[in-house]
Amino acid sequence: MAGLKITTLKKSFGRNTILQNISFEVSDGEFCILLGPSGCGKTTILRIIAGLDQCDKGEIFIGDREVSNLTPKERDVAMVFQNYALYPHMNVYENMAFSLKIKKLSKTKIDKKVRKAAKLLDIEDLLDRKPRELSGGQRQRVAIGRAIVRNPRIFLFDEPLSNLDARLRSTMRVELARLHQKLGTTMVYVTHDQVEAMTLGDKIVLLDKGVIQQIGPPQKLYKSPSNLFVATFIGGPQINLIEGVLDADKNKFLFRAGSLIIDLSSRSGLKKYLGLKVTIGIRPESLMPADGPFLGSLEVVEHIGSETILYVKTVNGRIIAKASPIFQRKTGDKISLALRTPDVHLFYKGIRI
Ligand SMILES: Nc1ncnc2c1ncn2[C@@H]1O[C@H](COP(=O)(O)OP(=O)(O)OP(=O)(O)O)[C@@H](O)[C@H]1O
Ligand SMILES: [Mg+2]
Structure with a gap:
């Protein structure tokens, strides 16, 4: 087991810069998520950590040791690929035993490790089956089993x-969390699914176009997004964004967007933004049907069981709010929305203020 440290990583393919100045640390035993939209460079980072790709610049440390120039084998990490890459002609047992055979471990040792991993993953009954005789979830477990038997550092x-x-997916998500608790091994996990990232990660590294946007625990990214990209990428339904101007009335700070006025007096440090264009971000759960500053008509009402999602047409654009599961009103009805809490997010030129 070991932690991981990456410093000022850079990577280009031809003339395209894919990764710029990537630095982050994963402490020993931490579950770290690399999150971001398709093409942002997640797989490339993972392949560079594994030693399957070379970076142009930067260093990688596993534990105290720099591994940048080591072969994949010497790095002692195990990678589980999206497509599982199981050997189709081998049964589950042989698939899991393969890397250990190559390492020339004794049959008894191999058997012990494979059965222990199979037990942990609840696939003991499947050891004789070929990959084609397994469901997607079972194949996934075998791919993880193949990584576990190697007892990698990461x-x-x-x-x-x-x-x-x-x-x-949601069952396996719970299984993975359980597995991490049991093994306690450092994990770096790539996904573009923010729900997976929020539920599994101790830490999220959020990327866009090869640049890190924010690093922190899931709740930090949710509660204090550092810029508009983070604010919109994390959270579903998406955060509401409204552009307007910061204004003052007597000793009150106000956000104005047309007829919409929101009192920001509880916020400090706003003086230098007076008269400037800012964007406010309000999460759907911070808005509720009640007398308040947002007036509009109901466009769509989604009853999803535990709550109701409201899509409201307003002069400031579509606003999404959450209501209780017993919300009664229908599409077309007039509605007003109030802030549940005074906590709105404020951005100037896309950056949190
Ligand atoms: N071998 C390569 N040659 C040239 N360009 C590449 C190569 N591999 C990846 N790229 C480019 O690098 C960028 C990042 O790719 P990468 O596979 O790391 O993205 P990703 O974040 O994993 O995306 P996804 O979520 O779709 O898997 C993409 O624009 C991709 O087209
Ligand atoms: Mg990828």
Whole structure:
């Protein structure tokens, strides 16, 4: 087991810069998520950590040792790929035993390790089956099992759940969290699914176009997004964004966007933004149906069981709010929304203020 440290990593393919100045640390035993939209460079970072790709600049440390120039084998990490990459002609047992055979471990030792991993993953009954005789979720477990038997210092997962249906994905998510608790091994886990990131990660590294946008625990990214990209990427339904101007009335700070006025007096440090264009961000759960500054009509009402999602047409654009599961009103009805709490997010030129 070991922590991981990456400093000022840079990578280009031809003339395209793919990763710029990537630095982050994962402490020993931490579950770190690399999150970001398709093409932002997540897999490339994972491949560079594993030693399957070279970076142009930067260093990688595993534990205290710099591994930048070591071969994949010498790095002692195990990568679980999105497509599992199981050997089709081998059964589950042989798939899991393969890397240990190559290492020339004794049959008894191999057997012990494979059975222990199989037990942990609840696939003991499947050891004789070929990959084609398994469901997607079972194949996924075998791929993880193959990584576990190697007892690596770090696990690297590349979107391991993306081939599974929604239900299996949420079951496997819980399984992975449980596995991490049991093994306690450092994990770096790539996903573009913010729900997976929020539920699994001790820490999220959020990327866009090869640049780190924010690093922190999931709740930190949710509660204090450092810029508009983070604010919109994390959280579903998406945060409401409204552009307006910061204004003052007597000793009150006000946000104005047309007829919409929101009192920001509880906020400090706003003086230098007076008269400037700012964006406010309000999460749907911070808005509720009640007398308040947002007036509009109901466009869509989604009853999703535990709550109701309201899509409201206003002069400031569509606003999304949350209501209780017993919300009664229908599409077309007039509605007003109030802030549940005074906590709105404020951005100037896209950056949190
Ligand atoms: N071998 C390569 N040659 C040239 N460009 C590449 C190569 N591998 C990746 N890229 C480019 O680098 C960028 C980052 O790719 P990467 O696979 O790391 O993205 P990703 O974040 O994993 O995306 P996804 O979520 O779709 O898997 C993409 O624009 C991709 O087209
Ligand atoms: Mg990828």
